[in-house]
Amino acid sequence: MxxxxxxxxxxxxxxxxxxxxxxxxxxxxxxxxxxxxxxxxxxxxxxxxxxxxxxxxxxxxxxxxxxxxxxxxxxxxxxxxxxxxAGRGVTGTLRVAFGDAAGGQLLAGVAERFRRRAPGCEVEFREARPAEVLPWLREGEVDVVLAGLPLDGRDLVTGPVLVRELRFLAVAAGHPFARWDAVPVADLARVTVLRCALPDPWLDEHAPDADLRPRAGLQELLTLAGAGAGVLPVGAHIRRYYPRPDVAYVPMADAPRLEWGLVWPAGTASARVRAFADAAAELVREPV
Structure with a gap:
């Protein structure tokens, strides 16, 4: 054996x-x-x-x-x-990663609810660049991450969808798209599309020749878009949290909504992770 x-x-x-x-x-x-x-x-x-x-x-x-x-x-x-x-209870430290300000704000709300039900457990936040998300999960640097879905991998578990939002394009303020009411998906073939390293099956299909930036963070990608180096697909929350005079945010006319949820390594779902995922699902279900 x-x-x-x-x-x-x-x-x-x-x-x-x-x-x-x-x-x-x-x-x-x-x-x-x-x-x-x-x-x-x-x-x-x-x-x-x-x-x-x-x-x-x-x-x-x-x-x-x-x-x-x-x-x-x-x-x-x-x-x-x-x-x-079962022997220890929900104690210790839960390490949670996020990618931008909106994700951090959402997770802060989840952590507040989580701490009420697990006062013996600390929550440690870490900001992750896109290229760091998968290595951090697989190497045990963090326990759970808020990420765009699907985040494929047989070794990963995805919790319920927490957020659904419209897709936008971040373009230079002087770009022709900046004057449009919406950009059809088919027009992505006419321009350079900037992307981070995380997988996105929908973008893989509609922008297979995109300019991947494995080590780039969001601000770097927005700077490239503002300088006219390409257009950057983003979620609707980016225009609220990252307004810039050099960047215009234009809706994508016929694109599916982006989905966000918690992801953690398969086989390592501790009571801390399960309790945190439950708190997140409860928080987004509450009426506002």
Missing amino acids: PESRELESFLALAEELHFGRTAERLRVSTAQVSQTIRKLERRIGVPLFTRTSRRVELTPVGRQLRDDLRPAWSAVTAAVAKAVD
Whole structure:
């Protein structure tokens, strides 16, 4: 029977497909990951990965094992976390990440409600650039993040939608779009579209050649838009929280609404995370 360390290493490598990143994620050496995977392959009797100097890929047996094992492993880790929480109660520190001022304000309201039901638990806020969201979640830097949905990943859990809002384009004040009542989605093909590193399936479809800025923060992207370097798709809240004389915000005529919710790593949903997610859902359900 494989050891838990072998299964954990296998699932991490199946997600990362890179020995170095897997070692960083598990906080061990690359050599240890390689040795553990080889030991697991000897137990099973077939290769689980194909390895070349440039890439790592799952074999058919490896893909099947990943798909069969992941739900069971998530259930085991969740059960252990639940048992620990039952003994400790909702205590300790919950680390929550957000991306902009609106998200921070929403989470501050959630934290106030959360603290009333869990006075023994502290909430620590961290502001994250888009490119930091997924690494922070997967490396354990934060427990939960408020992010645009969907934030795909078999290793992630998404809570209920907390906010739905219209999509806008941030454009230079002198841009032709700034004089329009609304910009049709089809017109995105005519301009350079600026984007952060987080996935957005709708934008992937309608702006596949967008200028991705993996390390860019919101203010940097707005500055680029204001300088005429491209147009930036944003949610409606951005025009309220980030008014700028060099930027005009124009509605997108036929775009679906943006959705926002809490996301956390699968299998690590502690009582703190569950209680915080419940507080968030209750807060947005209240009439204003």
